[in-house]
Amino acid sequence: MTAPQALNAAEPVAIAGGAVTLVEGSTFCLSEATGDVHPGGSHGLFFRDARVISRWELRLDGQPPHPLSVITQEAFAARFVLRRPPQLGHADSTLLVVRERLLGDGLRETITLQNLGREASAVTLTLHVDADFADLFAVKEGRGHGGCDVTVVGDELLLRDRGNASRGVSVSASSDPLVTPGALNWRIVVPAGQRWTTEIVAQPTLANRRVQPQFHRGEGLESSGPARKIQAWRNASTVITADDPVLTQVLQRTESDLGALQIHDQTRGDRPFVAAGAPWFMTLFGRDSLLTAWMALPLDVGLGLGTLQTLADLQGTRVDPITEEEPGRILHELRLGPDSTRVLGGSHYYGTVDATPLFVMLLAECWRWGAPEETVRALLPAADSALNWIRQHGDRDGDGFVEYRRATDRGLINQGWKDSFDGVNDATGRLADSPVALCEVQGYVYAALLARAELAEAFDDTATATRCRAEAEALRQRFTERFWLPDRGWYAVALDGRKRPVDALTSNVAHCLWTGIVPDEHAAVLVERLADKDMDSGYGLRTLATSMGAYNPMSYHNGSVWPHDTAIAVAGLMRYAHLDGATALAQRLATGILDAAASFGARLPELFCGFSRDEFSPPVPYPTSCSPQAWASAAPVLLVRSFLRLEPHVPGRTVTVRPALPAAWGQVRLDDLRLGPAAVNIRAEGDKADVHGLPPDWQLITSRG
Structure with a gap:
C-alpha cells in the first residue's frame, strides 16, 4: 500500500498509558515499556482468546531494569532498550539490556546484555514466568482464573491449565539456564566490551499438541513467518x-x-x-x-x-x-x-x-x-x-x-x-x-x-x-x-x-x-x-x-x-x-x-x-x-x-x-492498483487526475457530478 520498507526500519511505538501492544493474527501481547508482564493486571501473552502468559518479568540481580526506549520494527515485533540500574554510588550504568520480542503463534524473546564498561561485569539474570490461562473476557473484566500447574522437565518449564490440562505453554531458552518452577535463571560474567545472549521461546499447547510457531530459533526477523506474511500482503x-x-x-x-x-x-x-x-x-x-x-x-x-x-x-x-x-x-x-x-x-x-x-x-x-x-x-x-x-x-x-x-x-x-x-x-x-x-x-x-x-x-x-x-x-x-x-x-x-x-x-x-x-x-x-x-x-x-x-x-x-x-x-x-x-x-x-x-x-x-x-x-x-x-x-x-x-x-x-x-x-499516488x-x-491532485495502465477496451470516466 505504501512503498515497502525494510523490516529493520524501526519506528517509535506509541505507548498509551505505558502499555506496549504487539499483535500478529490471533496472538497478541500487552506489556510494560520495559517488556515486563506484571501479574494481577490485564497484561499478558494471549493466544486464541486465552492468556497463556500472565507473568513475564526480567530481573537483574533481583532488580527490574530501567527503560530507555521502545522501538517497533513491525506491529508484531519490538525492541525494548533498557539498562541495569546503576550500582550504589554511581550515576550511570555500563550494562545495556536489549529485549527483542517477536510474536507468531507464540513468543520468541532474545535478551542481549552488552557490557560497555572497562571491566568484566557479573550479573544474575532471572526471568519469572507464570500463566493463568484466563479467558479474554475474564481478563477484561478483572476476573481471575484457576491458575496453572508448573513442572520442570529437563531444560523446559511446563505450565498447564489447572482446569483443562490439554491447554498449556512451554518455555525454554538457550545458554543453559537453571530452570526452576516459575523461573529461568542465569549467572553470567560479561567481559568488558562483549555481549551475552539468550533466546527464549514460549510455545502454546492446545488439545495436548504443541502449536507450531511461525518462527524458528536463531532466524532473523526478516525470515520469520510473520515477516513473510506481511511482506506478501505488501507485495499484493x-x-x-x-x-x-x-x-x-x-x-x-x-x-x-x-x-x-x-x-x-x-x-x-x-x-x-x-x-x-x-x-x-x-x-x-x-x-x-x-x-x-x-x-x-x-x-x-x-x-x-x-x-x-x-x-x-x-x-x-x-x-x-x-x-x-x-x-x-x-x-x-x-x-x-x-x-x-x-x-x-x-x-x-x-x-x-x-x-x-x-x-x-x-x-x-x-x-x-x-x-x-x-x-x-x-x-x-x-x-x-x-x-x-x-x-x-x-x-x-x-x-x-x-x-x-x-x-x-x-x-x-x-x-x-x-x-x-x-x-x-x-x-x-x-x-x-x-x-x-x-x-x-x-x-x-x-x-x-x-x-x-x-x-x-x-x-x-x-x-x-x-x-x-x-x-x-x-x-x-x-x-x-x-x-x-x-x-x-x-x-x-x-x-x-x-x-x-x-x-x-x-x-x-x-x-x-x-x-x-x-x-x-x-x-x-x-x-x-x-x-x-x-x-x-x-x-x-x-x-x-x-x-x-x-x-x-x-x-x-x-x-x-x-x-x-x-x-x-x-x-x-x-x-x-x-x-x-x-x-x-x-x-x-x-x-x-x-x-x-x-x-x-x-x-x-x-x-x-x-x-x-x-x-x-x-x-x-x-x-x-x-x-x-x-x-x-x-x-x-x-x-x-x-x-x-x-x-x-x-x-x-x-x-x-x-x-x-x-x-x-x-x-496522491496509487501504484499497481x-x-x-x-x-x-x-x-x-486537487480536481485533476491522470490514470495509466487501463486496457485499451476500458473506459475512463472523469466527468463531474
Missing part, C-alpha cells in the same frame, strides 16, 4: 503515497496494522480475514471484518473475498435462541477461549443486525473491484440466504423494517454498531425500548437489495433483479416517511418498540448518506446539521450531538469520535458532493481525523473522547480503546478513495475517477 497491495507527510505516515501504519491483524484460516484454504482489534477483539467479527474489508478494497480485493467466504461457511442454518443463530444470519463474533461457551451464549454468536446486509453489499462491491466471477457466483446462495433472513427473521413485525431484540438475557441489548447498553437513546437521553429499527440498518438493507439486483442483472436473472429493485424503492419510501423528522432536520436514529421515532441527532445518519437511501432534499439539510459544532468536534464527527440529553464526550458511543464512523461519513458526504457544503465538510472532517492520527503516533485508535478541539488539543484518548483496531486502521484508505471518487467496475470495463482532494494532501486483469497507476 496497492502502493499509496502522498505529498502530505502525515497522510503518508498514517497510510504506512495502516499497511502494517492491517497486515498484522490478518488471520489466515488454514482449515478453509488459507483464506484471510481481519481480526477486529487488539487487545479485546482479536477474532472474526462479522460487522467489523466486513466493513474493514470494504474500506481496504483499494489495497486488495482478496481480503474481502476471504472474509465473505469465511462468513458464508459460518452462516446461520437453524434457530437457536442461546447463540441467536437464525437461518441466513451472518455471524457477529467467533470466540475460541476457555469460557467461550459461557460468553454471549456460545463460541459462535450471531447477535448482530447489520452484518447480514453488509455481507451482500460487500459481495457486489468485490465483484465491481474485480473478484473472479466464479467466486462471486459461488457466494450468491449465501447472499440470497442473507436476504431471506432480512425478509423473515430480520423484519420481526412485518412492517418492512429490520429490527433487533435479543433472544435471551445473555445477548447484546443493542445489536447495531453502537452496541453498548446505552448506545441508542432519544434527544432527552431516554433509552430506546426494543425491538429497535436503526436508521443506518435500513440504509444497509436498501444498498444490499440494489447490490443483489445488480448482480442478478449481470448474471441474466431478470426476475431477481426486478424484485430486489422494487423492494429497495419501497423501503426507501417507507424510510423517508417514518424516519425523517422535518421539524428537526435529521433522521431519527431508530424506531423503538412502539414504532416511535428515537429523535437524537447522531452520526448514524451519515451512514444513510453512504448507502444512498437519502433523497437530495434531505441530504442538503443533513449536511448543514452535521457541519454544526454540535457534531463536528474539530477532530472528527461525534457519535452524538452535544445538544442531546445523553451527550458525554467520555462515553463509548454517546459523544466520542470513532475514526471509522467519520470515514464513512466522509464517504457519504462525497456521494452527495454535488450539494453545497458537502465536499467542504468532508474535507474538514478528514483533516481533523488525520490531525488526531498525528497525535496518536500515526495509528488511529478505535475511538477517542469527543471534546471540542478548542477545549483540548491534542485529542483526549479513550482509556480502553483498542489499538490497533481494524476499521480504524482502514479508515484512511476509505478517505483517500472517497476524495478520489474512485469507482471501478471491472465487469463493465470502466473506472471512474473524479477527484476533489484536500489541497494540503498535494499529489489491481483491477481484475489490469494494474493501474493513478496520479491525482
Whole structure:
C-alpha cells in the first residue's frame, strides 16, 4: 500500500498509558515499556482468546531494569532498550539490556546484555514466568482464573491449565539456564566490551499438541513467518503515497496494522480475514471484518473475498435462541477461549443486525473491484440466504423494517454498531425500548437489495433483479416517511418498540448518506446539521450531538469520535458532493481525523473522547480503546478513495475517477492498483487526475457530478 520498507526500519511505538501492544493474527501481547508482564493486571501473552502468559518479568540481580526506549520494527515485533540500574554510588550504568520480542503463534524473546564498561561485569539474570490461562473476557473484566500447574522437565518449564490440562505453554531458552518452577535463571560474567545472549521461546499447547510457531530459533526477523506474511500482503497491495507527510505516515501504519491483524484460516484454504482489534477483539467479527474489508478494497480485493467466504461457511442454518443463530444470519463474533461457551451464549454468536446486509453489499462491491466471477457466483446462495433472513427473521413485525431484540438475557441489548447498553437513546437521553429499527440498518438493507439486483442483472436473472429493485424503492419510501423528522432536520436514529421515532441527532445518519437511501432534499439539510459544532468536534464527527440529553464526550458511543464512523461519513458526504457544503465538510472532517492520527503516533485508535478541539488539543484518548483496531486502521484508505471518487467496475470495463482532494494532501499516488486483469497507476491532485495502465477496451470516466 505504501512503498515497502525494510523490516529493520524501526519506528517509535506509541505507548498509551505505558502499555506496549504487539499483535500478529490471533496472538497478541500487552506489556510494560520495559517488556515486563506484571501479574494481577490485564497484561499478558494471549493466544486464541486465552492468556497463556500472565507473568513475564526480567530481573537483574533481583532488580527490574530501567527503560530507555521502545522501538517497533513491525506491529508484531519490538525492541525494548533498557539498562541495569546503576550500582550504589554511581550515576550511570555500563550494562545495556536489549529485549527483542517477536510474536507468531507464540513468543520468541532474545535478551542481549552488552557490557560497555572497562571491566568484566557479573550479573544474575532471572526471568519469572507464570500463566493463568484466563479467558479474554475474564481478563477484561478483572476476573481471575484457576491458575496453572508448573513442572520442570529437563531444560523446559511446563505450565498447564489447572482446569483443562490439554491447554498449556512451554518455555525454554538457550545458554543453559537453571530452570526452576516459575523461573529461568542465569549467572553470567560479561567481559568488558562483549555481549551475552539468550533466546527464549514460549510455545502454546492446545488439545495436548504443541502449536507450531511461525518462527524458528536463531532466524532473523526478516525470515520469520510473520515477516513473510506481511511482506506478501505488501507485495499484493496497492502502493499509496502522498505529498502530505502525515497522510503518508498514517497510510504506512495502516499497511502494517492491517497486515498484522490478518488471520489466515488454514482449515478453509488459507483464506484471510481481519481480526477486529487488539487487545479485546482479536477474532472474526462479522460487522467489523466486513466493513474493514470494504474500506481496504483499494489495497486488495482478496481480503474481502476471504472474509465473505469465511462468513458464508459460518452462516446461520437453524434457530437457536442461546447463540441467536437464525437461518441466513451472518455471524457477529467467533470466540475460541476457555469460557467461550459461557460468553454471549456460545463460541459462535450471531447477535448482530447489520452484518447480514453488509455481507451482500460487500459481495457486489468485490465483484465491481474485480473478484473472479466464479467466486462471486459461488457466494450468491449465501447472499440470497442473507436476504431471506432480512425478509423473515430480520423484519420481526412485518412492517418492512429490520429490527433487533435479543433472544435471551445473555445477548447484546443493542445489536447495531453502537452496541453498548446505552448506545441508542432519544434527544432527552431516554433509552430506546426494543425491538429497535436503526436508521443506518435500513440504509444497509436498501444498498444490499440494489447490490443483489445488480448482480442478478449481470448474471441474466431478470426476475431477481426486478424484485430486489422494487423492494429497495419501497423501503426507501417507507424510510423517508417514518424516519425523517422535518421539524428537526435529521433522521431519527431508530424506531423503538412502539414504532416511535428515537429523535437524537447522531452520526448514524451519515451512514444513510453512504448507502444512498437519502433523497437530495434531505441530504442538503443533513449536511448543514452535521457541519454544526454540535457534531463536528474539530477532530472528527461525534457519535452524538452535544445538544442531546445523553451527550458525554467520555462515553463509548454517546459523544466520542470513532475514526471509522467519520470515514464513512466522509464517504457519504462525497456521494452527495454535488450539494453545497458537502465536499467542504468532508474535507474538514478528514483533516481533523488525520490531525488526531498525528497525535496518536500515526495509528488511529478505535475511538477517542469527543471534546471540542478548542477545549483540548491534542485529542483526549479513550482509556480502553483498542489499538490497533481494524476499521480504524482502514479508515484512511476509505478517505483517500472517497476524495478520489474512485469507482471501478471491472465487469463493465470502466473506472471512474473524479477527484476533489484536500489541497494540503498535494499529489496522491496509487501504484499497481489491481483491477481484475489490469494494474493501474493513478496520479491525482486537487480536481485533476491522470490514470495509466487501463486496457485499451476500458473506459475512463472523469466527468463531474
